Amino acid sequence: MRWSKALIPTLKETPADAVAPSHVLLLRAGMIRQLGAGAYTYLPLGFRVLHKAVAIIREEMDRAGALELLMPALQPVELWKESGRYDDYGDLLMRLMVSKSHPMALGPTHEEVVTEMARGLVRSYKQLPLTVYQIQTKFRDEPRPRFGVVRTREFLMKDAYSLGTNVQQLNVSYDAMFEAYCRIFDRCGVPYVVVEAESGPIGGDSSHEFMVPCSTGEDKVIQCSSCGYAANQERAEIGEPVAATLVVESNPAACQSVPTPGKRTIREVCEFLGVPESESAKLLVYMADGKPIAALLRGDHELNEAKLRRVAGAVAIAPADPAEVEKATGVPIGFLGPIGIKIPLYIDRAVASLSRLVVGGNALDVHTVNVIPGRDFPVPAVYDLRNAQEGDPCPRCGKALAIKAGLEIGHVFKLGTKYSRAMGARYLDEAGREVEIVMGCYGIGVNRIIAGAVEASHDKAGIVWPLALAPYQVVIAPLQVKNDAVMERTAAIEHALEAAGVDVLTDDRDQRPGVKFNDIDLIGIPLRVVIGERGLKDGVIELKWRDQAAAETISAEGAAEAILSRLATAMSRRAGECADRQRARNAAKSS
RNA sequence: CGGGGCGUAGCGCAGCCUGGUUAGCGCGCCUGCCUUGGGAGCAGGAGGUCACCAGUUCGAAUCUGGUCGCCCCGACCA
Structure with missing residues (x-):
């Protein structure tokens, strides 16, 4: 072209x-x-x-x-x-x-x-x-x-x-x-990375997503660098915390109600009381298939709705609106706590391991301090209810999890019936x-x-296409389009490559070299062939890969063959990498 | 759907607050000259219902109201 x-x-x-x-x-x-x-x-x-x-x-x-x-x-x-x-x-x-x-x-x-x-x-x-x-x-x-x-x-x-x-x-x-x-x-x-995924409204039992790690990704990928565990944050489990030595005070103070006028959010309350958010707990009310339920999480943690939905055995859950909250609990939103709560309560594991916390006082403008789980409210069971965070223990090996953004490009589901x-x-x-x-x-x-x-795959100058996706594999840039020797050489190489089935783009525009080079870099063609008067005088042309800084000078005679062999090498190298990865997958599967 | 921003030439923008001739600038585009290994230079030129509708006014890109469109954050999302 x-x-x-x-x-x-x-x-x-x-x-x-x-x-x-x-x-x-x-x-x-x-x-x-x-x-x-x-x-x-x-x-x-x-x-x-x-x-x-x-x-x-x-x-x-x-x-x-x-x-x-x-x-x-x-x-x-x-x-x-x-x-x-x-x-x-x-x-x-x-x-x-x-x-x-x-x-x-x-x-x-x-x-x-x-x-x-x-x-x-x-x-x-x-x-x-x-x-x-x-x-x-x-x-x-x-x-x-x-x-x-x-x-x-x-x-x-x-x-x-x-x-x-x-x-x-x-x-x-x-x-x-x-x-x-x-x-x-x-x-x-x-x-790409393959992650365990939430199957969502499409339904079904099991699901994996294929994610491209990149900042534009809309999903959060939780990954363990140690054992290879990877999951969408929607799905990611959190391992048991390393048995922290619970500081049990010998003579713990009784819990106590304190006025917190107008302080509703965790941040407001903790700032007001001078307590770190990690020593507070929030009670979130959800409607599970039309019935109210509550989840208790550490103040600085995020609820994972899918986990709560599974734990509650519900088909669908949604945050309760303020009116539903007040109807279900009798408490205005912002002051809910676990003590004496009437609706079913699911407690996150991280809450139970706190030795003292601040919770809502179940009355307008009141919170309760010095609350000890198990003493001041029952903890019959704990669940993994929250979103995994950077540094949380891996559910498989216990090492620290990392979090990064991922773009979903593929998704496989087992739908069942x-x-x-x-x-x-x-x-x-x-x-x-x-x-x-x-x-x-x-x-x-x-x-x-x-x-x-x-x-x-891009840099300051533009796109850097992988060879397999590039719109053209090779771009030929004749620098003097009015020079017959340059254009004859260009046409010869172009035709030879096309005859061999290569996708070739020839930049025959009457533009200065800078314009051509910048456009060529921008559109990201993997291999650039530059043909100029100067080089032709010495019988050479220039080859440069988009993903490499250095150019290579080759003889103008037999250039097409040289280009074809370099392309073939690049393609077989890529094929080898694919085969290696496949072998690695097979090995992992059989082990 | 909540919050924020924007809409003026193909692209990037100024002008709007404080209304007033023919609405500017850079890039790109067209013509000519010149230049030719990393986005050259000079000269000439084309291109705009100022998103749309209504209002205020002698007069609206500019003020007011509404509508539409686009982007970002959040909610949402096989």
Whole structure:
């Protein structure tokens, strides 16, 4: 491709609206352009990158035995009502009227459609297991799209669904998809960590997320550097604290009510009383399936709603509003405490290990000090209720956990029979009995692979694409486009590379070298070939890798062959790294 | 949905507080000259319903009210 014939609208300045590095650079490199909030055009260069990712995904899904198909984005809302997600999914579901009065939805995901298909097509255990996938546009009415291509209302997703007769088949399918995902992201050259994840409203038993570590990530990843434990903060467990020597005073003071007029928040109360927040406890009231429950946490800790939901055995929980709190406890919000509380109380482990704390006094403008858990209120049991923090003990090995931001690019779930039960998708087993299909679902955000690659790999000058995703593998920059010798040499190398199947971009613009170099760095093409009068006089041209500082001079004669061999070396090195990682995974699995 | 910010040429911005000729600047774009190994220089030029609607006024980019759009933080989120 000749640059002069291409559409590559690079930007010198950063558009005011862009903040995240991937957003800024994809915009500046002329890869995307915004149409509206959460809606982006992929310009030719960006579309090529998307295609490269799609091609890799397709190869690996096919290799894993998944069958590609294409389901409609336009879906009857009846299906969503049948599965129960019409309500659960809420406003995120993009609804519209067809033929003026017929309500439909644009698919945010396709469990319903797959299950509908399965109940029509799958009759016998002999047809199972089966995994299908598609690469298709999804729609979600995101309340807040952000960071360019990271969270949009319309995005490209690879979604796969496994159908099996039982949990064993599900586990085999799940493992195959898990492995395919590792291969996909390895091949794309995007760094990632696999974390245990909360399965969320999609339901199901088990789930892993694939995260690109980067500051733009919207999730928090908890990781143990010692044993390799990694989990989404939503899910991360906290290990038993190292048995701290509890300072038990020989003659502890009795608890005592103190006035705290107008002090409602932990910060206000602790500041007012001159007590560290870590020696206070807060009582949070939640509505669990419509009934009030309470959680007691250390003042400086954060409640993990998923943990509380599990402990309480509830389907759904939500913070109680002030009116519900007062109705359930008789106490105005801000002064709640565990002493004498009437609703079911779940106590976080960290609270029980405190020897003295400040709690709400269960009356307006009152708190209670010198409270000792177990003495002043019962502690029948303790739970892990809070979000893991930096430095908390690892649940596996007890070493300190670290926390960092991660961008979710892939997610695998074991759904079980959630959808097949709700929608009646059954097969006949060997004994002729009707049995619900056991399902799994597996998603990759294709756009997020692009965003994640840029987040993980860029410098001051611009994007540094991994070879596998780059819109073009090689860029040729003839420096004097009016010099016949330069242009003949350029064309010769260009044609030789293209004939060998290499994606080549030739910057034939009549621009000064500085302009070309800066644009080339910005769009991030891995290998740059510079052909100039000066070098040609000595019979040489220059090669430079985008991710390396130094350039290399090679003979102009046989340059194409030299470039091809360097590309081949780079690709086989990458393939070797992927193979090494796969071996490491296999070794870890068998051990 | 709560909080904050912004909307003036393709991009980045000034002007607005204190209303007053033809609304400016830089980059980019077009033409010519010149230059050519890291975003050159000179000259000429094109490009704007000042987001939209209503109001105040002799007069509105500027003041008032409303609407819409976009960004950020939070809530939310397979």
